[in-house]
Amino acid sequence: MAQSFAQPRRSVILTVLMAGLVAYSLFPLLWLLISATKTQDMLGDSFGLLPAGPFALFDNIAEVFTHQDGIFARWFGNTIIYVVAGAGGATLLATLGGYGLAKYRFRGRAAIFATVLGAVAVPGTALAVPTFLMFSEIGLTNTMWSVILPTLVSPFGMYLMWVFASEAIPTELLEAARVDGAGEWRTFFTISLRLLAPGVVTVGLFAIVATWNNYFLPLIMLSDRELYPLAIGLASWNADAVGIGAAPVFHLVITGAVITILPIVAVFLLLQRYWQSGLSAGGVKG
Amino acid sequence: MPGRRPPSRRVSAAGWSFIAPFLVTFAFVFLAPVVYSLYLSLFRDQLMGGNQFVGLTNYTAALTDPRFWEGAGRVFLFLVVQVPIMLAVALAAALAIDSGRLFGKRFTRIALFVPYAVPGVVAVLMWGFLYGERIGMVGWLNETLGSQVLAPLSKEWILVAIGNIVTWEFAGYNMLILYSALRTVPGELYEAAAIDGAGQWRVIGSVKLPALRGALVIATIFSIIGSFQLFNEPNILQDIAPTLISSSYTPNIYAYNLSFRGQQVNYAATVAIIMGVLTAVIAYVVQLRGTRRDD
Numbered sequence: 001m002a003q004s005f006a007q008p009r010r011s012v013i014l015t016v017l018m019a020g021l022v023a024y025s026l027f028p029l030l031w032l033l034i035s036a037t038k039t040q041d042m043l044g045d046s047f048g049l050l051p052a053g054p055f056a057l058f059d060n061i062a063e064v065f066t067h068q069d070g071i072f073a074r075w076f077g078n079t080i081i082y083v084v085a086g087a088g089g090a091t092l093l094a095t096l097g098g099y100g101l102a103k104y105r106f107r108g109r110a111a112i113f114a115t116v117l118g119a120v121a122v123p124g125t126a127l128a129v130p131t132f133l134m135f136s137e138i139g140l141t142n143t144m145w146s147v148i149l150p151t152l153v154s155p156f157g158m159y160l161m162w163v164f165a166s167e168a169i170p171t172e173l174l175e176a177a178r179v180d181g182a183g184e185w186r187t188f189f190t191i192s193l194r195l196l197a198p199g200v201v202t203v204g205l206f207a208i209v210a211t212w213n214n215y216f217l218p219l220i221m222l223s224d225r226e227l228y229p230l231a232i233g234l235a236s237w238n239a240d241a242v243g244i245g246a247a248p249v250f251h252l253v254i255t256g257a258v259i260t261i262l263p264i265v266a267v268f269l270l271l272q273r274y275w276q277s278g279l280s281a282g283g284v285k286g
Numbered sequence: 287m288p289g290r291r292p293p294s295r296r297v298s299a300a301g302w303s304f305i306a307p308f309l310v311t312f313a314f315v316f317l318a319p320v321v322y323s324l325y326l327s328l329f330r331d332q333l334m335g336g337n338q339f340v341g342l343t344n345y346t347a348a349l350t351d352p353r354f355w356e357g358a359g360r361v362f363l364f365l366v367v368q369v370p371i372m373l374a375v376a377l378a379a380a381l382a383i384d385s386g387r388l389f390g391k392r393f394t395r396i397a398l399f400v401p402y403a404v405p406g407v408v409a410v411l412m413w414g415f416l417y418g419e420r421i422g423m424v425g426w427l428n429e430t431l432g433s434q435v436l437a438p439l440s441k442e443w444i445l446v447a448i449g450n451i452v453t454w455e456f457a458g459y460n461m462l463i464l465y466s467a468l469r470t471v472p473g474e475l476y477e478a479a480a481i482d483g484a485g486q487w488r489v490i491g492s493v494k495l496p497a498l499r500g501a502l503v504i505a506t507i508f509s510i511i512g513s514f515q516l517f518n519e520p521n522i523l524q525d526i527a528p529t530l531i532s533s534s535y536t537p538n539i540y541a542y543n544l545s546f547r548g549q550q551v552n553y554a555a556t557v558a559i560i561m562g563v564l565t566a567v568i569a570y571v572v573q574l575r576g577t578r579r580d581d
Contacts, residue, residue: 008385008386008387009387010387010388010389011387011388012389014382014385014387014388015387015388015389015390017382018379018382018383018388018394021375021379021394021398022393022394022397022398024454025397025398025400025401025454025458026397026400028409028412028413028416028454029400029401029404029412031412031415031416031423032408032412035415035421043421044420044421047426048416048421048422048423048426049423092307093307093308093311094308096304096305096307096308097304097305097307097308097309099304100301100302100303100304100305101305103301104297104298104300104301104302104304105298105301106298106301106302107298109301112305112309116312118566119312119316127316127319127320127558127562129323129541129542129545129554129555129558130319130320130322130323130326130555130558130559131315131319132545133319133322133323133326133545133551133554133555134318134319134322134323137322149311149314149315150315152311152315153308153311153312153315153316155312155316158308178297183300184296184297184300184303184304185300185303188304209402209403212405213404213405213406213407215405215406215407215518216517216518220542220546230405231405231406231407231408232407234407234408234411235407235411235522235525238411238414238522238525238526239525250415250421253411254415257408257411257412260405260408261403261404261405261408264403264404264405265400265403265404268399268400268403269396272396276462276466279462279463279466280466280469280470
């Protein structure tokens with residue numbers, strides 16, 4: 001604790017100011033939660049921040065999962081697949097790569113590092129259109145692979161792991177293992193991985209949130225509704241609701257949004273001890 | 287002196303084997319698309335003669351295309367207004383939470399961060415509803431006050447409305463990056479400052495802000511990239527307010543529409559490359575300026 005030597009006095013004014021910011025952060029979510037309990041008719045006829053009309057949350061949830069032959073469940077399952085394969089793979093590759101760059105000296109290392117660091121500055125979305133064009137040429141578009149493969153590479157995740165591994169693993173430890181005759185991969189799995197754990201959780205969580213929330217990449221890659229992740233599915237329901245001759249399903253968009261948010265927020269809250277310590281322990285010293 | 291020995295071939299090979307999986311994937315989904323779109327940008331589908339090599343024609347066309355510059359100017363305006371506001375909010379929040387003078391510090395930290403975990407699509411849908419007259423809070427507010435006080439979904443205010451959504455999504459994320467950097471300041475620095483009789487503002491100015499510089503540079507670079515790539519928010523708002531968002535509202539929307547609605551793949555690749563280069567250059571300049579003051 002940085003300031004344990006002198007406990008500063010609490011300030012009411014500062015707390016009130018920050019409470020305003022907290023209210024700004026939370027009020028749209030509060031509106032969403034309350035709106036998910038309303039029927040479609042009551043959404044327009046009642047004040048947004050107070051419950052009104054019959055409590056329709058469970059009816060709404062049931063309708064979300066039965067609307068259009070239950071495609072929402074399909075989208076949910078797809079999202080899980082994209083997260084496990086894409087974010088899981090990205091974390092694995094970033095961990096191995098960052099560790100390799102931090103703890104091994106070999107020819108070409110500096111060039112690799114410069115390339116990857118340069119890639120951090122290349123925006124992912126600028127890359128999405130070219131990637132689509134290339135994938136379309138080799139027939140990968142409109143498959144699950146078209147969403148999973150680009151997700152696998154996270155230059156920033158690799159950079160974070162490189163910084164983290166440099167600090168968290170003493171080189172003498174690896175030297176000692178070598179003297180004892182342990183192979184490099186065995187050393188990695190039995191010793192290094194444990195020390196890297198907070199970094200892995202941090203990189204993993206940010207990869208999970210990026211994949212769970214990804215919109216642009218699947219939007220351009222996928223044309224088949226059956227392959228959509230939740231984010232695109234919800235946006236398509238919303239788009240159904242406007243325009244000429246549209247049948248609005250605002251209550252389903254809102255309830256579906258709540259169902260989309262809850263798992264990812266829960267993951268963050270449950271694991272916050274680990275990822276916050278991972279961030280502090282060296283991730284962003286810059 | 288075992289430490290001085292050059293790495294053995296075995297160790298060197300092991301180093302490569304750790305990095306190889308990343309590099310192979312990187313080459314396939316990062317380098318290859320860049321090279322491929324560079325190639326595409328040098329060709330054009332002609333009515334007569336099919337796909338022909340046209341040199342830099344696409345680039346000169348894009349650089350003199352008013353629709354491209356209209357979008358680029360818009361994201362630049364967005365960048366110079368929204369990013370400083372968002373980072374100032376994030377910085378103030380990080381300093382306030384780190385000061386130890388808040389009641390409910392943990393709750394504050396988490397509450398501010400939660401919007402980042404909310405999918406961007408949901409954030410835009412939510413704010414889109416709130417902005418609306420039909421079921422939103424804006425409609426309710428205007429009705430209650432009996433006049434048109436707020437009109438976020440109008441030509442004058444739509445960019446501000448988008449700025450608000452982006453600020454809402456990322457202020458807490460940036461706060462956390464800055465707060466994490468503050469946590470790494472060694473306690474002795476504060477003790478030394480206290481012994482010197484430094485007040486709180488003095489500590490912020492001469493201890494905390496210098497310690498934050500690296501994290502601020504990173505946050506700024508990511509915000510610049512985010513602004514230049516602006517897509518999700520205007521694209522989804524287009525469903526709600528179709529007349530306000532043109533097909534070249536931002537360069538990224540322009541590139542998207544060129545390749546998916548207009549079938550102008552070569553020109554889309556050119557626009558994407560120009561924006562990528564512009565972004566990288568600005569990010570690089572910020573990084574240089576941000577780190578130069580080190581010495």
